[in-house]
Amino acid sequence: MSVWDAIVGQRPTVELLSRVAQSPARIAQSWLICGPPGSGRSNTARAFAAALECPNHGCGECSVCRHILANTHPDVTVLATDKVTIGIAEVRGLIETSEQMPASAPWRIIIIEDVDRMLERTTNVLLKEIEEPAEHTIWLLCAPSAQDVLPTIRSRTRVVNLAVPGAKAVTEFLMTTVNPTLPEDQRFTEHVAARAARLSEGHIGIARLYAVNERVMTDRDTLVVGVLNLARASDAVLLADHLISDANAQAAEEVERQVARDRAEFRRVNGLGEKDKIPPKIRSAYNALGKKDEVRRRTTRRSRDVLDRALNSIASVYRDVAVLQNNAEDMVGLVNRENRTAIADLASRLTREAAIERAEAVGVARRRLIGNGNPLLVFESLFCTLIA
Numbered sequence: 001m002s003v004w005d006a007i008v009g010q011r012p013t014v015e016l017l018s019r020v021a022q023s024p025a026r027i028a029q030s031w032l033i034c035g036p037p038g039s040g041r042s043n044t045a046r047a048f049a050a051a052l053e054c055p056n057h058g059c060g061e062c063s064v065c066r067h068i069l070a071n072t073h074p075d076v077t078v079l080a081t082d083k084v085t086i087g088i089a090e091v092r093g094l095i096e097t098s099e100q101m102p103a104s105a106p107w108r109i110i111i112i113e114d115v116d117r118m119l120e121r122t123t124n125v126l127l128k129e130i131e132e133p134a135e136h137t138i139w140l141l142c143a144p145s146a147q148d149v150l151p152t153i154r155s156r157t158r159v160v161n162l163a164v165p166g167a168k169a170v171t172e173f174l175m176t177t178v179n180p181t182l183p184e185d186q187r188f189t190e191h192v193a194a195r196a197a198r199l200s201e202g203h204i205g206i207a208r209l210y211a212v213n214e215r216v217m218t219d220r221d222t223l224v225v226g227v228l229n230l231a232r233a234s235d236a237v238l239l240a241d242h243l244i245s246d247a248n249a250q251a252a253e254e255v256e257r258q259v260a261r262d263r264a265e266f267r268r269v270n271g272l273g274e275k276d277k278i279p280p281k282i283r284s285a286y287n288a289l290g291k292k293d294e295v296r297r298r299t300t301r302r303s304r305d306v307l308d309r310a311l312n313s314i315a316s317v318y319r320d321v322a323v324l325q326n327n328a329e330d331m332v333g334l335v336n337r338e339n340r341t342a343i344a345d346l347a348s349r350l351t352r353e354a355a356i357e358r359a360e361a362v363g364v365a366r367r368r369l370i371g372n373g374n375p376l377l378v379f380e381s382l383f384c385t386l387i388a
Contacts, residue, residue, distance in 0.1 A: 003047040003058040003065050007040055008173045008204055009165030016160070017044070021051035021058060024106070028158040029133040032115075032141045032149060035162030037308075038203025042080070044162065045111045045140040049076050052138065053105040064105065075102040078111045081301070086118045091125050098129060098137045108137045115141040116148035123150050131156045170197035170207050178208055188212065201316065201335060206309060219246060220313050221338070227317055227386060228342040236383030243310055244376050251302035255295055262289045307375055311366050314382075318359040321347045325355060349388050361385040 004014045020027055031048075035041040050068040051058030053075065059065060067073035077097050079090060094110050102108045118126070130139055130153060139157075143149050146159050165173075174193040182188075188196075188211050196210035199220065210217045226239045266286055267274065278286045288294070316335040323329055324347040334340060347355070365382040369375060 001060040003050040003054070003060045003069065005060065006173075006177060007044055007047055009169035009202075010040065010044065010162050013044065013160055013162055017048045018051060018057070021048065024052060027052075027138070029137065030130045030139045030141070030157040032143065032146060032154060032157035032159045033162065034143055034145050034159060036144055036164055036202075038200065038205050038207075039162040039164055040204050041142040041162055042111070042113045043204075044160075045113075045142055046071075046076075046078070048140060049109045049111060049138075052107055052109065073105070075105040075107065076109045076111065078113065080113045081117060086112070086114070086122060088122050088125055091118070091122055095126070095129050098139070099134050102136055106136075108134070109140065110137065111140045111142070113142045115153075116143040120150065123153055127152055127156075164202035165204060166202065167194070167197040170200065170202060170204060173204065174207060174211050178211065182212065186212070198333075198335060198337070199313075199316075201312065203312070206312075216250075219250075220309075223310055223313055224317060224336055224339055225342075227314055227383070228339060228346060230383055230387045232387065233384055236387060237380055239383050240376055240379035243307070243379055247303045247306040247310070247375070248299075250306050251299045254302050255298045258298070259290045259295065303375070304369060307369060307379075308366070311362055311369075314386075315359060315362045317343065317346075318355055318362070321350060321355045322352070322359070325350075325352055346388060354388075358386050 004018065007014055031045075033041045033045050033048075035044075046069055047058065050060075050065045053068060053073070054062060054064045056062065060069075064073065068076050071078050077094065079086065079094060081090070094112070098108060098110050100108060115123075130141075133139055141149070141153070141157060146154050146161075171190070171194045174188075174196060175190055179187050179193070193211055196207045196217070199210055199217070200207035210220070223239075223243065226235075226242075230236055230239065263286065264274075266289060267276070270282060272278070317339075320334045320336050320339075320343045323332055323334060324344055334343070336343060350358070361382055365378050368378045
């Protein structure tokens with residue numbers, strides 16, 4: 001067993017980081033781990049941190065590895081934002097932490113997920129610390145690509161690029177790593193794992209979600225059918241309304257569950273039972289876990305994640321259309337294999353140029369969402385554009 005076992009389809013990167021962890025005397029202290037969403041960049045950062053701190057270079061079995069992978073090690077700090085952007089106050093807090101000596105491990109390690117969510121003024125606060133980190137500190141930044149990070153940050157880090165994992169590797173990960181952790185009555189079949197891997201297009205987190213959550217898989221199937229059946233503006237309006245309502249409901253449920261988990265962990269750490277009264281000294285900290293403003297920000301972020309996943313599913317339809325139009329099915333296959341008949345019909349009705357225009361419209365919708373466009377209007381506009 002090793003901390004690298006959960007890193008899917010990234011053998012060259014794993015070999016590189018393993019060698020670095022075994023020769024820490026010459027290690028770079030600022031790293032930028034890049035990879036498309038779902039490629040495992042955050043997990044790679046955690047595994048690298050464990051390999052650096054573990055006496056056995058990431059054995060995966062000692063208390064050091066277990067605590068780091070569980071985000072409970074005192075010398076490894078992870079900023080995993082549930083908000084749309086990362087704020088200056090959060091980054092300043094990380095800088096203060098980075099200047100502290102490690103409590104028990106060789107390094108003080110700071111991991112920032114989604115560093116591309118920083119505004120430019122926030123990034124400038126981080127710049128000096130990245131350029132001249134404390135002697136005992138290592139920074140691990142994660143982003144979709146190096147181009148998503150300001151050049152001033154990019155030029156001061158060692159960049160590691162991850163690949164998109166193949167469907168076979170993702171299927172194997174789901175069956176050997178995810179399935180055994182589930183109760184027996186909730187385990188999925190290899191067929192479900194393979195379908196989840198195919199529909200996720202190499203996104204490990206989405207593949208896991210599809211495999212363990214039948215409702216999410218069903219919602220995706222419904223969306224694809226809805227896109228293929230768009231015939232008039234009223235269809236576009238109804239489909240957009242259904243999608244936004246479902247995204248908001250799903251996001252609210254996820255945040256509610258997360259708040260419950262956070263509060264349960266808070267009670268456990270403070271030695272309190274489920275029904276014990278919260279002492280006055282820590283009551284404000286406990287209540288802050290469910291603060292309305294924080295819950296609203298988390299819900300907005302989760303809703304955007306659901307909608308981003310929907311855009312991936314919509315884009316896959318026009319990817320499949322292009323595959324059929326160019327007679328490439330035998331080489332690359334279809335993502336939406338179950339909808340082949342409807343996709344073939346759409347491919348016959350669209351010119352190649354029209355198919356490309358619709359794929360580009362998905363990209364426009366994504367940029368509008370990133371720019372805080374109204375989600376309902378964004379998807380109504382998109383679905384009207386997709387009417388064939």
